[in-house]
Amino acid sequence: MADGGTKTGAGRVTIRTVAEDAGVSVAAVSKVMRNAYGVSEALRLKVEASIARLGYRPSVAARGMRGQTFTLGVLLVGIDNPILPLIYGGIEGVAEAAGYKIMVGVGAARMQTEARLIEQMLDNRMDGLILVASRIAGDVLERYARQIPIVVVGHHEPSARHFDTVNNDDRQGARIAVGALIDAGHRDIAMLALPHPEDHQANVSPQRERGYREAMAAAGLSSFARIVHMPQPEVPRHAEMTALLSGPDRPRAVFCWSDLDAIPLINVAHELGLRVPADVAVVGYDNSQVAAMPVVGLTSVDQDARGLGEAAARALLSRIGGRSEVSHVILHPRLVCRTSHR
Amino acid sequence: MADGGTKTGAGRVTIRTVAEDAGVSVAAVSKVMRNAYGVSEALRLKVEASIARLGYRPSVAARGMRGQTFTLGVLLVGIDNPILPLIYGGIEGVAEAAGYKIMVGVGAARMQTEARLIEQMLDNRMDGLILVASRIAGDVLERYARQIPIVVVGHHEPSARHFDTVNNDDRQGARIAVGALIDAGHRDIAMLALPHPEDHQANVSPQRERGYREAMAAAGLSSFARIVHMPQPEVPRHAEMTALLSGPDRPRAVFCWSDLDAIPLINVAHELGLRVPADVAVVGYDNSQVAAMPVVGLTSVDQDARGLGEAAARALLSRIGGRSEVSHVILHPRLVCRTSHR
DNA sequence: TGATTTACGTAGAACGGTGCACGAAGCCGC
DNA sequence: GCGGCTTCGTGCACCGTTCTACGTAAATCA
Numbered sequence: 001m002a003d004g005g006t007k008t009g010a011g012r013v014t015i016r017t018v019a020e021d022a023g024v025s026v027a028a029v030s031k032v033m034r035n036a037y038g039v040s041e042a043l044r045l046k047v048e049a050s051i052a053r054l055g056y057r058p059s060v061a062a063r064g065m066r067g068q069t070f071t072l073g074v075l076l077v078g079i080d081n082p083i084l085p086l087i088y089g090g091i092e093g094v095a096e097a098a099g100y101k102i103m104v105g106v107g108a109a110r111m112q113t114e115a116r117l118i119e120q121m122l123d124n125r126m127d128g129l130i131l132v133a134s135r136i137a138g139d140v141l142e143r144y145a146r147q148i149p150i151v152v153v154g155h156h157e158p159s160a161r162h163f164d165t166v167n168n169d170d171r172q173g174a175r176i177a178v179g180a181l182i183d184a185g186h187r188d189i190a191m192l193a194l195p196h197p198e199d200h201q202a203n204v205s206p207q208r209e210r211g212y213r214e215a216m217a218a219a220g221l222s223s224f225a226r227i228v229h230m231p232q233p234e235v236p237r238h239a240e241m242t243a244l245l246s247g248p249d250r251p252r253a254v255f256c257w258s259d260l261d262a263i264p265l266i267n268v269a270h271e272l273g274l275r276v277p278a279d280v281a282v283v284g285y286d287n288s289q290v291a292a293m294p295v296v297g298l299t300s301v302d303q304d305a306r307g308l309g310e311a312a313a314r315a316l317l318s319r320i321g322g323r324s325e326v327s328h329v330i331l332h333p334r335l336v337c338r339t340s341h342r
Numbered sequence: 343m344a345d346g347g348t349k350t351g352a353g354r355v356t357i358r359t360v361a362e363d364a365g366v367s368v369a370a371v372s373k374v375m376r377n378a379y380g381v382s383e384a385l386r387l388k389v390e391a392s393i394a395r396l397g398y399r400p401s402v403a404a405r406g407m408r409g410q411t412f413t414l415g416v417l418l419v420g421i422d423n424p425i426l427p428l429i430y431g432g433i434e435g436v437a438e439a440a441g442y443k444i445m446v447g448v449g450a451a452r453m454q455t456e457a458r459l460i461e462q463m464l465d466n467r468m469d470g471l472i473l474v475a476s477r478i479a480g481d482v483l484e485r486y487a488r489q490i491p492i493v494v495v496g497h498h499e500p501s502a503r504h505f506d507t508v509n510n511d512d513r514q515g516a517r518i519a520v521g522a523l524i525d526a527g528h529r530d531i532a533m534l535a536l537p538h539p540e541d542h543q544a545n546v547s548p549q550r551e552r553g554y555r556e557a558m559a560a561a562g563l564s565s566f567a568r569i570v571h572m573p574q575p576e577v578p579r580h581a582e583m584t585a586l587l588s589g590p591d592r593p594r595a596v597f598c599w600s601d602l603d604a605i606p607l608i609n610v611a612h613e614l615g616l617r618v619p620a621d622v623a624v625v626g627y628d629n630s631q632v633a634a635m636p637v638v639g640l641t642s643v644d645q646d647a648r649g650l651g652e653a654a655a656r657a658l659l660s661r662i663g664g665r666s667e668v669s670h671v672i673l674h675p676r677l678v679c680r681t682s683h684r
Numbered sequence: 685t686g687a688t689t690t691a692c693g694t695a696g697a698a699c700g701g702t703g704c705a706c707g708a709a710g711c712c713g714c
Numbered sequence: 715g716c717g718g719c720t721t722c723g724t725g726c727a728c729c730g731t732t733c734t735a736c737g738t739a740a741a742t743c744a
Binding site for chain 1: 399400401402403404405406407411413420422424427430434443444445446447448461462464465466467605606608609612613631632635636637638
Binding site for chain 3: 715716717718721722724725726727728730731732734735736738739740741742744
């Protein structure tokens with residue numbers, strides 16, 4: 001009801017329409033919208049009544065030219081990793097409660113695409129940016145961070161000075177996962193990791209590799225430790241996985257850097273006629289929805305994805321609010337036990 | 343290289359900076375950017391050189407106030423349905439090739455959230471909108487369509503006059519799926535559908551129900567036909583599925599409206615100790631990635647999600663380009679056979 | 685009561701582009 | 715050598731907000 005007749009050009013209801021309708025100045029309406037200082041109760045009520053009656057909605061474009069857009073940009077590396085919806089949900093919850101909108105940018109994991117997306121967010125005058133599992137190097141981010149508040153999720157940059165980071169403790173998560181396999185009696189435990197990245201310690205996979213090595217060393221199993229690096233994320237990993245599980249030195253247990261690889265690995269085992277966990281035990285990372293399915297039953301490290309999203313949004317809002325000291329948040333992961341590891 | 347020093351406020355490089363650098367007027371630069379009529383080769387080269395040298399990027403906000411933003415809004419019902427990345431990929435490919443950016447809005451399947459997102463896209467001055475699997479009623483869409491070009495994917499509105507639709511033939515897809523079950527020798531074939539929607543024929547589930555009934559009737563199996571409507575999408579469907587598969591009148595085969603329900607159903611069967619397909623055969627819809635996993639092996643209808651996205655983007659661009667006659671595209675689905683149906 | 689502060693409201697200049705109306709050439713034919 | 719037509723390029727009025735500076739009325743203090 002009260003359609004407002006918001007047709008482009010013609011009868012579009014702008015801040016001026018509201019001002020006339022309420023019999024006040026344009027600036028007064030603007031003040032009410034931003035609930036700025038210096039507006040009486042009477043004025044506020046009058047203006048709010050007009051806004052409601054006319055169905056006025058401020059133009060983000062016009063806003064962006066001078067002030068804030070009240071919109072946060074969220075960059076997702078891809079849309080297919082099942083952990084992203086959870087992180088996104090956390091971000092959205094906090095942002096919405098604070099009156100902020102979200103604009104999502106979806107980029108393949110290629111660095112060039114990501115940089116393009118950041119520029120695009122800049123062009124669109126976002127108030128701040130959250131990058132989820134970005135591959136962009138720290139110094140590049142520092143440069144962008146001078147132009148816009150940035151929070152990075154799933155990317156370790158503990159020495160960053162101009163942008164914040166939010167992560168789970170990937171080393172600890174890996175230690176817990178490997179510990180569970182050791183407790184279950186396994187000794188010959190391999191790890192499946194991402195291809196070796198250039199920017200070594202920033203990404204999550206290398207962090208989990210460190211935790212893996214530490215746990216193996218602590219149990220005196222360093223001689224069994226071996227890390228298998230998968231090929232590029234694009235190409236199918238089927239052949240490598242088959243090779244790993246069908247060779248003569250097949251490991252008795254595998255810790256995977258992510259469910260994204262653990263679940264295909266279980267499938268390969270199934271194809272080869274290997275029983276999980278009797279012939280090969282598997283633990284993953286991320287506790288994705290598919291992992292929870294009974295036919296999969298994957299034991300996996302839960303990094304509280306929603307909590308990550310919430311922490312990231314809170315950090316970004318406080319930065320937009322003026323904070324300038326850096327903040328690096330670390331959440332603690334926990335293991336969710338199912339049938340695949342013992 | 344050539345960082346451009348794009349700091350907010352201070353040295354930001356605007357269209358004016360470029361104009362000065364190239365020694366031409368602001369309007370001339372604007373013309374070059376939009377490659378508008380009336381600009382000589384010499385001028386264009388001069389301006390383009392300056393743009394490249396300064397690293398100039400036009401402000402979307404400022405653009406949106408008068409002209410186009412060259413940005414398309416894409417509304418996804420949620421971020422977790424595995425078919426969405428494919429549709430999105432199709433949209434993106436076509437849009438990018440045409441020089442358009444994409445802004446994604448993610449909304450839970452609640453109608454109110456969706457309407458809010460459309461308004462948000464309007465506020466952001468998108469040039470056009472693609473709604474994927476929206477639940478919004480046709481007449482509401484017609485109203486929005488007067489304000490902005492709209493294309494709807496996965497929502498049948500064959501009589502819509504002011505917005506376009508792109509769909510696969512859901513009736514035909516259902517007939518193919520049921521036909522495969524009949525060919526495999528099944529007679530007692532049930533269908534798992536969404537809860538009864540208010541807006542009956544627009545959503546995909548009712549369309550697939552029609553196809554199911556037609557196929558059963560054509561095979562003289564109408565007496566076996568029964569459609570089980572699941573509860574709301576939010577609540578867990580586990581109890582209903584368990585009831586369906588453990589009752590005395592357990593069906594021998596089930597056609598599911600979507601892999602989203604077919605995969606949980608396979609898991610429930612697994613929990614109950616039922617073998618698939620020996621004890622109960624299953625066919626899904628969407629041919630999602632999880633369906634293709636060997637441990638799942640779900641036979642499913644493939645609706646060429648990428649093709650849907652591409653067709654939608656093409657339709658939207660042609661509407662933005664001025665087309666006013668309505669266009670309703672229908673793609674043909676095909677069955678991907680795996681182990682779950684025979 | 686007069687001086688000083690405080691609270692409220694307003695006018696008008698930005699912000700960074702677009703698009704219209706117009707003027708200056710250059711080219712033509714006669 | 716003078717109208718008429720194109721082809722280019724420019725000046726300027728917008729678009730819908732925010733924000734600074736300022737004026738005025740009410741409240742507080744000496």
